[in-house]
Amino acid sequence: MFNPSREQVRQxxxxAWRKHRSAGVLTPLETMAVDLIELHPEYHADLESPEAATADFSVEQGRTxxxxxLSMHLAINEQLSIDQPPGIKAxxxxxLATHDPHEAAHVIMEALGEVVWEAQRLGAPLDTEKYIDLIRRHAGRR
Structure with a gap:
């Protein structure tokens, strides 16, 4: 299992963004990352700033x-590609009936954040049934 450090993720x-901007050759994973970065122009300056690579992005600062x-987007893309946990693809x-794909990924991200936070708080495994249920409930709202 791949478990990169904070520094490795940021690097x-x-x-990937630097290589893209200089028309460098990207790996398939870097291409996926760049596709996500392009959906988030609000992050471009951070990705081009050496200071951001070591910055803390605390809730108190009001910045995501x-x-x-972006890491959560990549994780969700992987989950969707292999339907793991089962039912996430459905x-x-x-x-998608009421959201564009990027908005739908953000709904899933909110659900993932909630179940990860709860698992960490309780010292318990991630509740995948609750995760899928949160996504389904949101799909039924609109």
Missing amino acids: FFTE NPFLH AFQSL
């Missing part, structure tokens, strides 16, 4: 951590 995204956000398809 991955900043290097671009590296965490739940995503339900969201």
Whole structure:
């Protein structure tokens, strides 16, 4: 299992963005990262700033951590590609009835954040049934 450090994650995204901007050759994973970065122009300056690579993005600052956000997008893309946890692909398809794919990914991200936070708080495994249920409930709201 791949478990990169905070520095490695940040280096991955900043290097992928740098290579893209200089028309360098990207790996398939870097291409996926760049596609996500392009959906988030609000992060471009951070990805081009050496200071951002070491910055803390605390809740108190009112800023989203671009590296965490992009990492969650990549994780969700992987979950969808292999339908793991089971049912996430169908739940995503339900969201597409009322959301564009990027908005739908953000709905899933909110649900993922909630179940990860709860698992960490309780010292328990991630509740995948609750995760899928949160996504399905949101799909039924609109």
